[in-house]
Amino acid sequence: MLHLRLLVPAEHTDEVTSLLERTVGTTHLVVLPGVARDPVGDMVLCDVAREAGDELIAALRRLGVDTYGSITVENMDLTLSTRADRAEEAAPGEGADAVLWEELVEATHDDSTFSVTYVAFLAVATMLAACGVMLDNAILIVGAMAVGPEFGPLAGISTALVQRAPRLVWRSLWALIGGFAAAMALTAGFAWLMDVFGLFNVGMIEADRPNTAFVWQPDWMSFVVAFLAGIAGTLSLTSAKSGALIGVAISVTTVPAAANAAVAFSYRDYSQMTGSVQQLLANLGGIVLAGTLTLLAQKALWRTTRHHQRAAHTRPPARSTQA
Incomplete structure (x- = not known):
């Protein structure tokens, strides 16, 4: 209720x-x-x-x-x-199954604000992921995924496309692009500082990293996982099951890919940087596509269900015939 x-x-x-x-x-x-x-x-x-x-x-x-x-x-x-x-x-x-569109628009609007707090969370998540990829530590990667707030703008784009709200589209795009640009720039500076203190070195970025190499080696599975995560994340928002968002956050490779791109750039490893950017774009695109299709399907299904149930409630009783 x-x-x-x-x-x-x-x-x-x-x-x-x-x-x-x-x-x-x-x-x-x-x-x-x-x-x-x-x-x-x-x-x-x-x-x-x-x-x-x-x-x-x-x-x-x-x-x-x-x-x-x-x-x-x-x-x-x-x-x-x-x-x-x-x-x-x-x-x-x-x-x-009901979707409160006003509630969804308001929630994604708030989560798609380019603010100091939003950039700080995204930058900290990206720096944590940078430590994870350099140390080849999957636990740090998972932690960084959970901290990242990027699903808000992604959901905002999907909601705005379905609701035809161009202002929310541009607001969400600005939060997404501007946030990742700022976070990656800060992470590149962080990597340089860690190198100065001897905690990072070029050998770490060039070493075999079996636990985290996937962040700069995109394939179709990357897109499939992002697509499935986008469906789950959208359903969690529309059904108010916010706890499911944690599972979504740790199943996509947006923040780790951005982190690896920033670190690779700081060490002039442009091959890894390119692969990481491709991984990032594949994940972002998969989530937005899945979110948009999920919302469209929910809207169509809800209209059909309500139409059939209303028709059943308003249908007059059948007349009995006597021989």
Whole structure:
């Protein structure tokens, strides 16, 4: 279930409550007159089944509630109510399959911001990966993958393409390209500093590294793994299963490839640098493609499911014939 808190000017309260009352899957409607001060007006509370949430939020926005008032949506972990159970049963579709597009756009928008914190996380992850590739240490590589925040902009690009939001596309691209450029530049400087202190040397980059050589040797399996990870990551976002993102993060080779490219550049090993960049691009492309196709499939499947269930609910009973 979702919990909605609406701040509505008094002159619009009736049309908003009327919409809530006729929306299938809505229950626990509460109106608190005159309690809102900014904006001045009423507070309207209700619960709605997740599978009915996206259409309800879209309808509220068409009324302009987000313009003259506010819409706040919260996920409810536990609701003990017979009315809530009936509301979920009445709403077409399954809550686990429902996508809240407004929530997804907002989440990817926040995660696709080119900020100091975002660049710091990406740079630290890339430096950790640089230590991993130089020491041929797979544990450090896995740790660096988990730290990297790059899935946010990748999901933002997929969401923006499906929702046709060009501003989010450019915002996500800037965070992705600018973030990796800054992280790789800082990692190249880090490698130079480590070389000065004798902790890195050219022999380490040129040595056989059986545990980490894959980061600069791209093949079709790299793309396949990235594609599967993109599907899993997108599903984890749309179903609010955020824990699955950790598994996604440690299955793609974006950060390690960027790290190896930066270190190879600092030692003028342009062959490894080229291979690493190709690995990076293959992973980024696979994730974006998978995320976009997954969202398109979810949107199409959800529309088909709701259409069939609504048709079943509205179909008149068959007439019995007597001989």
